[in-house]
Amino acid sequence: MKRVVITGQGTINSLGHSATDTFAAMAEGRCGIGEIDIRDVDRLAIRIGGQVCDYHPDEHFNRQQIALYDRFTQFTLLAAKEALAQAGLTFSGELAAESGVVLGNSGGGMNTLDENYRSVYEDGKNRVHPFVVPKLMNNAAASHVSMEYNLKGPSFTVSTACASSNHAMGQAFQLVRSGASRVMVTGGTESMLCFGGIKAWEGLRVMSKDACRPFSANRNGMVQGEGAAIFIFEEYEHAKARGADILAEVIGFAMTSDASDIVMPSKQGAARAIAGAMRDARLNPEDVAYINAHGTGTAANDKTECAAVADVFGAHADNLMISSTKSMHGHLIGGTGAVELMACIMALRDGIVAPTIGYEEPDPECSLDVVPNVARDAKVDVALSNAFAFGGLNAVLALRKV
Structure with missing residues (x-):
């Protein structure tokens, strides 16, 4: 089994x-x-969200590219460019053949879908742009990254609702750990802050009209976000040999199914995923200092997640820090686990634990240390990142400081 590190x-x-x-x-x-x-x-x-502001596609892409790239693909390509620049990798020959892309995405090209539904059903047009299908398909972002950087190895998209990114990064981790790939570009992306995307979520009646307040007794729902985060997962010896700057090591992954309800989370399913990731990483409860929570700001998620953590960690749960950065950037659905992995890297590399902002009233059913409102300086050697999705699909990653 190979060691897997993050280099970009x-x-x-x-x-x-x-x-x-x-x-x-x-x-x-x-x-x-x-x-x-x-x-x-x-x-x-619902008129609030974690929207990417001051973003102008024509500053980054030409007209032909914009005609082919939905907003979620544009975000992915920008994030991938930054990640690969930091990693300092170029792909040719054997390395290109052994490197690929696994991305998480739930909605695909929702902006493209929304615009073309309007065109056909509202405006009465009978023709759409010939690139509508390749623009809106879920794998568009992964495919464009592979083409842009000559990645010829395993490349695909994982779509498991809110756990998509963690499932994708878990698959990338396993591909590198097994020796099947030397480098994997991975993470997640989402952009469904369009009329249809928000209207669909309104129907679930789980959305807040004012703020995302995970774990706070007066929370009133989740808030959508958008964006992408991309990482370079690399085999340790390959990274070491080329003198790469290692950001963190990925040491464990687990995924479980609740097999119970399409929308209501299960404490047992979440707990099995957390415990499984720790078992895969050969961790004891006391080894873990920080958990980036799924923490959506809904009563169903927050209480279930806290109960699952308490079950797995026992007495050590009182010594854990567990925060939800969704309070700051919103819930990116298929892309959320990727942005949240950055909070784990920040805790491991910089010793700064991101807070759960908007925390106003203690909830006796969420009595863990949720790092309320203010970031905390702390020594963190091991961190977990939780993702629990509609459909009862759970995915947890474990990372270690290097």
Whole structure:
């Protein structure tokens, strides 16, 4: 079994257009959630989100590319460019053949879908652009990354709702650990902050109209976000031989199924995923200092997740720090685990634990240390990242400081 390390990272999300900006925002406890600016926003009951602001596609892509890249693909390519620049990798020959892309994405090209539904059903047009299908397909982002960087190895997209990114990064981890690949570009992306995307989520009645307050007794729902985060997972000896700057080591992964309900989470399913990741990483409860929680700000998730953590960690649960950065950047659905992995890297590399902002009232059913409102300096050697999705699909990653 090979060791797997992270040698590059890149992102664009509501907190910043780069990893550096995102880390600064997380350390400051800055909120990237605000009023959204989209077409027909006045017809929505929910008018807030973690929207990527001050973003202009024509500053990054030409007209032909914009015609082919949905917003979620654009975000991915920008994040991948940053991650690969930091990693200092180029792909040719055997390395290209042994390197690939695994991305998490749930909605695909929702902006493209929304625009073309309008065109056909509202405007009555009978023709759409010939690139609509390749623009909206879920694997578009992964495919464009593979083409842009000559990645000829295993490349695919994982779509498991809110656990998509963690499932994708878990698959990338296993491909490198097994020796099947030397380098994998991985992470997740999402952009469904369009009228149809928000209207669909409104129907679930789990959305907040004012803020995301995970673990706080007065929380009133989740808030959508958008963006992408991309990482370079690399075999340790390969990274070491070329003198790469190692950000963290990925040491464990587990995934489970609740097999119970399409929307209600299961404590047992979440607990089995957490315990499985620790078992895979050969960790004891006392080894873990920080957990980046799924922490959506809904009563069902927050209480279930806290109960699962308490079950797995026992007495050590009182010594854990567990925070939800969704309070700052919103819930990126298929891309959320990737942006949240950055909080784990920040804790491991910089000794700064991102806070759960918006925390106002203690909830006796969420009595863990949720790092309320203010980031914390702390020594963190091992961190976990949780993702629990609709459909009862759970994925947990374990990382270690290098």
